[in-house]
Amino acid sequence: MQSIDLLAFGPHPDDIEIGIGGTVARHAALGLQVGLCDLTTGEMGTNGTPDERLAEAEAARTVLGAAWRANLHWPDRRVGKDPAHLDQAIAFIRQHRPRVVAAPYWSDRHPDHVAASALLAEAVANAGLRRYPAAGEAWKPDWICYYFVNEAAPPSFVIDVSDHYDVKRRALDCHASQFTRPDAGGGTATRLTTPLFRQLIESRDAQFGALAGVRWAEGFVVREPVVRDSLMR
Numbered sequence: 001m002q003s004i005d006l007l008a009f010g011p012h013p014d015d016i017e018i019g020i021g022g023t024v025a026r027h028a029a030l031g032l033q034v035g036l037c038d039l040t041t042g043e044m045g046t047n048g049t050p051d052e053r054l055a056e057a058e059a060a061r062t063v064l065g066a067a068w069r070a071n072l073h074w075p076d077r078r079v080g081k082d083p084a085h086l087d088q089a090i091a092f093i094r095q096h097r098p099r100v101v102a103a104p105y106w107s108d109r110h111p112d113h114v115a116a117s118a119l120l121a122e123a124v125a126n127a128g129l130r131r132y133p134a135a136g137e138a139w140k141p142d143w144i145c146y147y148f149v150n151e152a153a154p155p156s157f158v159i160d161v162s163d164h165y166d167v168k169r170r171a172l173d174c175h176a177s178q179f180t181r182p183d184a185g186g187g188t189a190t191r192l193t194t195p196l197f198r199q200l201i202e203s204r205d206a207q208f209g210a211l212a213g214v215r216w217a218e219g220f221v222v223r224e225p226v227v228r229d230s231l232m233r
Contacts, residue, residue, distance in 0.1 A: 004067070005032040007098035007141075009089075011079055011116040012042035013057035013071070014175040018201055019147035020102055021064060021168035022161025023218050028065030029164065035096055036061055036069040039116055044076040047187035048177030060174035063167060080115040087134045089123035094136030105146040105153065105221055113149050120144070145220045148204065155219030156226055158208045162215040165205070172198070 006027050010016035016024065016036055028034050038057060041050035048056070054071060061069040072092070074085055093101065101124050106117040121144060126132045128140030161168065172179065180186030181193050191197055209217040 002033075003097035003099065004035045005098065006034045006100050006102065007093070007096055008034070008036050008066075008102040009104075009116065009120055010036070010038050011104060011110070011112040012040055012045070012076065013038045013053045014042070014060075014172070014178055015104065015113070015149050016102075017060050017064070017168065017171045017175065019104065019149045020159075020218050021060075021171045022164045022205070022216060023102075023147075023159045024064045024066055025164040025167040025171070026159065026161055028067075034064075034066040035098070036064075036066050037092065038069070038071045039074050039079055040076040040112070041071060041073060042076055045178070046190050047193070052177050053175075056175045056177060060171040063171040063174060065167075077112060079112045080119040086119060086123055086126070089120060090127045090132065091135035093123055093127040093141070094134070094139045097139045099142050101141045101144045102147055102220075103144055105148050105151065107151055107153065108148075109150045117146065143222060143224065145222055147218065147220055150200075152204050152207075152219065153221060155208065156222045158212050158217035158219045160209070160212065160214045160217050161205070162209065162217075165216040172201075 008016050008020060008024060024034055042053050043050045057069055072088060103120040104113040104117045106114060108114055124141055124144045128138055130138040178192050182189050186193055205216045205218055208219045209215050
């Protein structure tokens with residue numbers, strides 16, 4: 001299996017697009033190999049069937065330009081409850097050999113996002129252990145970068161996604177079952193179907209951008225210091 005540059009994990013279809021749609025699009029546009037992996041089909045959500053959500057996720061992948069998208073089909077709202085989930089995540093990382101793993105930030109209002117963050121951190125660490133008994137040869141990604149879904153915190157760094165923000169918006173639009181308002185032909189009203197949810201996403205990206213002196217940016221948190229060659233910009 002050829003190594004990929006970036007492997008982004010999302011607990012549900014649409015989480016990657018919400019948090020780092022612009023970053024995925026930017027890396028793909030640079031010619032880097034990007035893979036996406038959703039952990040569940042989001043079947044416990046109010047709107048959308050699993051088949052609809054899988055189709056929407058694949059449509060969004062095409063828009064973003066990622067090389068492929070997979071789904072581990074773990075039960076929604078049961079992320080990490082099965083001990084097999086950890087070994088499956090390790091095997092997936094070893095199979096695809098990413099340089100970088102992107103995972104949800106560990107503090108979030110959704111319990112699945114919190115559980116996914118903890119499990120993926122453990123999976124990345126264990127994947128590099130030669131003696132850890134999971135499928136595949138040991139592989140250690142360079143690092144794991146955590147992205148925001150519902151919340152925000154001071155980022156370790158931001159990625160300028162100004163040139164790719166329209167792509168992020170079009171990828172989000174692919175998830176029509178989740179974001180279409182009831183009065184526009186959507187399903188049941190939820191937090192996601194109100195214009196305020198898109199405002200939450202865009203106001204966060206706009207703030208990160210403004211703080212960095214660009215139009216739009218997506219924030220990331222890492223657990224280790226970011227090394228620079230000098231103080232020069």
